[in-house]
Amino acid sequence: MSSEARGPGARSPAPSSTLAAEAIFKSFIDSDGSELPILKGVDLEVRAGEVVAIVGASGAGKSTLLHLLGGLDRPTAGEVYLDGRRLSQLDDQQLAEARNRRIGFVFQFHHLLREFSALENIMMPLLIGGLKRMQAQARAEALLQAVGLEQRSGHKPPQLSGGERQRVAVARALANDPLVLLADEPSGNLDNQTAEGLHELFFRLRDERRFAVVLVTHNRELARRADRILWLHDGRLNPVSLSMTEHEAVP
Numbered sequence: 001m002s003s004e005a006r007g008p009g010a011r012s013p014a015p016s017s018t019l020a021a022e023a024i025f026k027s028f029i030d031s032d033g034s035e036l037p038i039l040k041g042v043d044l045e046v047r048a049g050e051v052v053a054i055v056g057a058s059g060a061g062k063s064t065l066l067h068l069l070g071g072l073d074r075p076t077a078g079e080v081y082l083d084g085r086r087l088s089q090l091d092d093q094q095l096a097e098a099r100n101r102r103i104g105f106v107f108q109f110h111h112l113l114r115e116f117s118a119l120e121n122i123m124m125p126l127l128i129g130g131l132k133r134m135q136a137q138a139r140a141e142a143l144l145q146a147v148g149l150e151q152r153s154g155h156k157p158p159q160l161s162g163g164e165r166q167r168v169a170v171a172r173a174l175a176n177d178p179l180v181l182l183a184d185e186p187s188g189n190l191d192n193q194t195a196e197g198l199h200e201l202f203f204r205l206r207d208e209r210r211f212a213v214v215l216v217t218h219n220r221e222l223a224r225r226a227d228r229i230l231w232l233h234d235g236r237l238n239p240v241s242l243s244m245t246e247h248e249a250v251p
């Protein structure tokens with residue numbers, strides 16, 4: 001929605017919010033040409049260092065929302081603010097730049113480039129961001145160390161375990177020191193113990209680097225560790241209390 005289209009009563013996000021969504025609507029066009037509304041007025045504010053978990057049934061629109069928050073897709077209506085800037089006012093090139101420099105993504109499937117080593121995968125967003133090769137390598141090495149994989153720097157994704165691949169994906173997501181980390185079921189494919197290790201890593205890095213986190217997860221333990229849990233239901237976000245999660249209210 002353009003700034004002109006925002007009504008006189010439209011409020012601005014709190015200055016302290018690193019990431020904000022205001023009245024986000026998203027519809028897709030079904031195969032028969034009819035409109036399929038998925039998000040119907042989502043509001044969200046996430047501060048630096050805060051972890052917000054989003055839970056909800058399959059098909060509720062969780063991944064759709066993350067894509068909009070990360071500028072991978074544009075809402076049908078509403079606005080996403082990244083560090084106070086409206087994403088709708090960025091052209092595709094500026095949006096790509098914002099994604100590269102300010103947003104880190106971790107998906108359920110690692111999406112690493114299989115022909116490149118762990119180190120090179122982490123270097124990629126740094127080189128795209130304009131860093132010189134030597135500096136990119138030094139920074140990628142430090143990140144590999146931060147996720148405990150300095151011994152695996154030359155391994156290509158097929159030569160890494162599932163948990164190791166996700167740790168490389170986390171290191172890659174953090175390469176440009178983003179303001180926001182968006183994670184879509186990051187431990188969905190991992191066994192319990194490996195998932196637990198990845199969650200530890202997430203929270204440790206959040207404590208150290210103070211990025212804002214929006215985390216989509218079906219993992220109850222992970223959701224319960226978040227600062228806030230929101231339930232995406234019928235196209236809107238609703239607060240969920242920890243006691244509700246104990247009573248199986250969370251899908």
Ligand SMILES: Nc1ncnc2c1ncn2[C@@H]1O[C@H](COP(=O)(O)OP(=O)(O)OP(=O)(O)O)[C@@H](O)[C@H]1O
Pocket residue numbers: 028029030036038056057058059060061062063064065
């Ligand atoms: N490009 C698209 N075109 C049409 N429909 C889409 C498109 N992307 C998503 N949808 C539909 O939007 C709905 C929400 O999809 P989304 O992937 O956001 O769900 P989700 O909450 O992430 O589910 P899951 O937990 O299974 O990952 C689904 O019904 C899906 O079929």
Ligand SMILES: [Mg+2]
Pocket residue numbers: 062063064184
């Ligand atoms: Mg999904």
